[in-house]
Amino acid sequence: MRMGTAPPEGAPAQLSQPARRLLGDLIRPHRARLALVAAVTVSTSVLAAGIPLFVAMALDTGLPRAADGDPGPLVGATAGFLAVAVLVSLGTFLGIRLNAALVQRMMFALRTRLFRHVQRLSIGYHERSTSGRLVSRQASDMESVQQFMAGALIQSVMALVTMVAIAVMLVWLDPLLALVVFAGFVPLTFLTIWANRRQRAAYRATRTTIARVIVHVVETMGGIRAVQAFRREQRGLERLDEEDAAYCQANTEALQGMAWYTGGTRLIGNLSLAVIVLLGGWLVIGGDTEVGVLAAFLLSLRRFYAPLDELVQAFNAYQSAAAALEKIAEVLSARPDVPEPVSPAGGTGDQADAAPEDQTGNVPEDRPGSAGRGEGDEASPRGESRGESLRGEVRFEDVSFRYSASGAEVLPAFSLHVPAGQTVAMVGATGAGKSTLAKLLCRFYDPAEGRITLDGTDLRDLPDRVLRRRIVMVTQESYLFSGSVADNIRIGNPDAGMAEVVRAAQAVGLHDFVESLPQGYETDVKRRGGRLSSGQRQLVAFARVFLADPDVIVLDEATASLDIPGERLVQAALERVLAGRTALIIAHRLSTVAIADRVLVMKRGRIVEDGTPAELVGAGGEFASLDAAWRETLV
């Protein structure tokens, strides 16, 4: 079964361990299907290989007998030939369809597996590798794999089987001649070993270089405004030329390696043909074999070497796919730096962590009030249930953090306790580490030391889906996906109905604007939300919070691009949402402090002040001067 994936003629399968395992993983669940495809393909090939036999039969037996007045054998041979031909074409038809079904199934599995894995990888991993690289793994490398699987897999199975079948027939026809043919395999093996070694390196280079091209294209297209405004077109083009030159070089080399291999195999094939004509002719003349046998032999020989061409093609595709698989396997083998807990904490009283293995994950849990939210603002049922058992107590215990092992400590060891339901505002100079703290709370990273707990459970012990439902964050950079406004808001809760989406939009004051759009909520916001103004993008990002139903809300500069009336509106709405929830609000505009129970002032990674706004103003420290400065900026 595995022969289709192995390079021809027993070349050392140097495919790196993980890539080979990945290929095994892909194929294993579909063994039965593969067996079926192989069976159909093999029988088709065997039948096709047998066709010359009928020719030989017609010539050797049918012809003399027909001359003697008995057309039976001749008719039989011809009919047999036609019957086999029909079977072969039916087999091919079936083979193509079965193979496509199999390959598409495997590709689907590989695609979704890689996608899911990339989604699970930690932010840290994503930051270390540019998005273009991850995209190229999922686009261009995937294409290489598909190229191989779709064409070459079946091709090589077929070719190998054909060769074996023909070989058997050759031996049966004339062992001596067959031996001569097989002698050709000695140089062929050496050639293949050479090509395998050379091509592996060459195709690796193509994968690496095309990824760099993709990275560059992705970045340019994403930053097109800056590219144009700062006249980077020329430089960008030069850079593309550089990257592409490397790719072109690698590609040419790979293709030329293939040229030598193809030329070499053809040479070997042609030379053995010549030898056979010579030797066969000799034998026929000497009376050791018949003309018909020689004819059949020569026909088969061509059929024998034709699959070699296909094998060479397949070998080519295989080399390219192997390099791609290696790259894919590399991503797949990356373990998230923030791993899923081995034994998830179940006892935190969360209603829905019963089935962490349930991969679909988007089953709507019973979210009390998520449907009724906003209908009765004050006395919503959710508010009451929250009142009974407030959840969302957050503790940082001796937490310290740095982005990379060698980098500076961004947050030196600190502890912080935020009781459930408290609204905490965090202020401080830019680069102080506010966002870092927020990202730690969302477990984008794990602290270097110490632990962060939610209601007493270490974040590291919470399954991802529980954690993500209980803590949500509006990040400092608002990213919109292409798609409708409604879908973008629904990031907060994919199951939300239109009414809820509208209510969320109303809450942030976005509704009137959205209504004015050509297709209302269904209007496409275009790439990265380019159809909206930056304030509008931020409002969309903010509206998501109103759909989610978390215990802890983290807002990182979520209103920075809004006009002041807009910001006020949002804040009023926010106050309602925050009732009964823990919140961490990062803001440079101290207006936010108005709704906070408590203020933290951060300076160079340390929390230097901590208290109610009034206390801090009274204490005359950092916050007091910030407050004063801010007041001055007001009118």
Added chain:
Amino acid sequence: MLRPLLRLLPDLRPYRGAYTAVLVLTAVATVISLIIPVFVGWAIDGPIAHGDYAGLWLPVAAVTAIGLLEAAALLTRRMLAAPVSSRLEIAWRRRLYAHLQRMAVARHDSWESGQLLSRAVQDLSQLRRFVSFGAPFLLVTPLNIVVGLIILAVYSPVIALITLLCAVPTVVICTWLQRRFQLISRAVQDQNGELTTLVEESVQGIRIIKAFGRGETITARYAAQARRLWSTELERARLDAWLNIALILLPFLAIGVSLGYGTWQIVHGTMTPGALVAAITVMMFLRMPIEMLGFLLSDAYRSATAAIRHWEVVDTPIDITDPASPSSLPATDAPARVEFRDVRFRFPDAAADTLAGFSLVLEPGTTTALVGATGTGKTAVAALLPRLHDVTAGAVLLDGTDVRDLPLETLRRHVAVAFDEPILFSASVRENVALGSPEAGDDEVWAALEIAQAAAFVRELPEGLDTLIGEQGLSLSGGQRQRLSLARAILGRPRVLVLDDPLSAVDVTTEERVQERLRERLRQSTALVIAHRPSTAALADRVAVLEGGRIVDCAPHAELLRRSPAYRSLMGARELRQGDDAVSAGSTP
């Protein structure tokens, strides 16, 4: 279907010689493989039949020579095709890329990122393969078949005729399938692009996805999309299978009939066994190109689709171009005078004008703040100056010259913009800051960083100016990114400076420090500062209030505050009292 492919032909011009050689060699190699059986037949009928040992050498030598020739032709063909096809691929990518870079932002935005990427990568590698393999064989195959038929005709005209007759249904079937193939290829390639879009967005938006725990949702979306592609691919395989069944069965039928006919002829003594063997051999050889035709055709459909998709992007008009007869500006570094004269502006697919009757004059060396509610069109105004968008009506004048009459390069050298969302690239700090003036020395870069209050943190970075900042600068804090973007705009002393909400992500103290330094710097340019906060507005000599697509008021900040209630509310004038209340309320529990 052919036209898009044919349009690629001129790109082959630099490689005329080599590519012609490729075509010729392909033809030679295939024709040769048809000649070999002739010699084999000759050997069987001649020396072998006559028991002539010595006579055997000649055909054997011929077979060997031809075999060598074929291998050499094959090698040379591939050696030549490799660089040609690889260079063509990157040349096409270059054209696509260059075109996209010049495409107006508004048009650019409507291309999904994955569609662009799949056109730039997947489609082009499809075309590369087509050039090096599909196209030559597609061209040679008919030749191959014709030569085969001629050889056949020599042995037996009737057998040749039988074979020819089989070509008729083949052509009919191919024509019949063409339209469906085209549709399905298009669907496959478009769906691939959509998938790529999802991939790209899922990677770039990973923070948002994680922040809301939507990994599974987006994976489900991806899976649904991938499943659609799956069934489309199956549909394509179905067509492929039908095409193949036809292309395999018909030649076999021809062979079977010929076999019957040939043996019958032999029985009647009108044909030699050798001739029949040779004829059948030729037919078996012909089978291969015909069978391959199935693959080649389906490959051609894919390539045609790839070409269509390529031209779709490349044919998108460039709306913002250099003027036919450019005006020139006096060579000066002095601040320019900017005038928006009765500007009307509407986004391509918007229902209403974003700006209408927008007039504003920025006197040289002055700083004007532009304020307005969210979504009133401030950023649109900013984009008109460097012509990221063009006005729909009216004009933007730079020192009295319509910006559309200036070469883009000149205009954009004189006008620098700090965008509302900082756009950084994964490159060094220096490269990012000196984006518009790569020739700037370190001291200039540092000076700009000093003004933007970014020097301190850059100095602390592991490798200072040479530190690579991650993609989109995401290894920096929000305020750090914004200040780099600000430093970039002020570097190189542009004559006109547009700052779009430049300090929204920095804290009050830093803001104050930046403003102190910036104020000096702004005097050397004509500046338009878009602002949401009174603190930023106060930076300006005058404040222009944008509402309903035009300037409704324009006066110094203090004056506006005094006399315009609308402005006061926009600037949150009530906020002080409210904030006061909150804080004092907090202090008296």
